[in-house]
Amino acid sequence: MCPTGQALGHPAAQLLQEYAHMGCPVRTGRPWTRDMMEEAVQRGPHQSALTPEALEHFAAEAKAKVEKGQAKLVYWDDIKDNPPPELKITPVAAIRHKSKAYRTILDLSYRLRLKNGGVVKSVNDMTEKVAPQGSIDQIGESLSRIIYAFAETDDDAKIFMAKWDIKDGFWRMGGEEGQEYNFAYVLPQPPGHPVILVIPTSLQMGWVESPPLFCAASETARDIVEEYIETQVSLLPAHKFSKHVMTSDTIQELPETGEEAAGFHYIVEVYFDDFNSSWTM
Numbered sequence: 001m002c003p004t005g006q007a008l009g010h011p012a013a014q015l016l017q018e019y020a021h022m023g024c025p026v027r028t029g030r031p032w033t034r035d036m037m038e039e040a041v042q043r044g045p046h047q048s049a050l051t052p053e054a055l056e057h058f059a060a061e062a063k064a065k066v067e068k069g070q071a072k073l074v075y076w077d078d079i080k081d082n083p084p085p086e087l088k089i090t091p092v093a094a095i096r097h098k099s100k101a102y103r104t105i106l107d108l109s110y111r112l113r114l115k116n117g118g119v120v121k122s123v124n125d126m127t128e129k130v131a132p133q134g135s136i137d138q139i140g141e142s143l144s145r146i147i148y149a150f151a152e153t154d155d156d157a158k159i160f161m162a163k164w165d166i167k168d169g170f171w172r173m174g175g176e177e178g179q180e181y182n183f184a185y186v187l188p189q190p191p192g193h194p195v196i197l198v199i200p201t202s203l204q205m206g207w208v209e210s211p212p213l214f215c216a217a218s219e220t221a222r223d224i225v226e227e228y229i230e231t232q233v234s235l236l237p238a239h240k241f242s243k244h245v246m247t248s249d250t251i252q253e254l255p256e257t258g259e260e261a262a263g264f265h266y267i268v269e270v271y272f273d274d275f276n277s278s279w280t281m
Contacts, residue, residue, distance in 0.1 A: 074196065092107070106185055109124045131212035
């Protein structure tokens with residue numbers, strides 16, 4: 001998520017370098033009061049996060065996130081008398097997932113109902129949108145462009161397709177220092193355990209600004225991929241990962257350039273953190 005090499009010449013390079021070194025901008029409105037925080041802690045996680053299987057999932061995930069530096073754990077009793085001013089606590093839910101037991105979803109559209117009848121606007125409601133909105137303009141067209149490319153090939157053409165998914169995509173882009181407290185949630189635990197807050201250090205799936213901030217990086221990467229495809233192989237700069245992909249004999253069968261090579265056609269699309277490439281020869 002930090003541009004290097006050829007990506008430094010991209011129009012978005014300076015912006016991405018700011019995100020990489022200073023963190024992504026987080027503007028979520030006025031701070032909560034201590035009473036709001038206390039009631040949010042008492043509200044706790046969504047019911048879906050409290051089943052035995054979900055509790056096991058969250059315990060393992062929290063441990064892994066802490067080890068990777070993607071989150072930190074804080075006991076509520078240690079900070080409740082002097083909480084960080086940016087602290088906002090949102091219910092977390094466990095959603096069944098096709099490739100693993102659960103996906104963690106932070107409900108940043110949740111509006112906290114207070115005991116006095118008041119309502120605290122959600123983090124999403126209060127967020128000031130400062131991310132580059134143009135970075136998501138093409139998201140909804142990715143699939144249609146791939147389908148169109150397939151339909152335009154010859155009837156007897158062989159189409160090769162690959163898909164790469166960036167693991168924990170949004171978690172690879174951090175927020176501004178101190179602003180991670182805007183995305184806190186109560187760690188789901190069995191009854192009787194002391195309250196622990198999970199403080200993510202990165203963007204959260206479910207935050208209204210995460211898609212345009214993340215796509216500013218992934219759409220830039222797609223542009224650079226296309227530049228590499230269109231550049232003559234002998235003119236490409238050395239890459240640190242070349243040794244991992246140059247061992248196959250089939251690498252010699254690739255054309256020197258993309259569209260200039262007869263019979264070689266390609267398309268590269270990105271959908272958030274999913275990179276899709278298709279080509280015919």
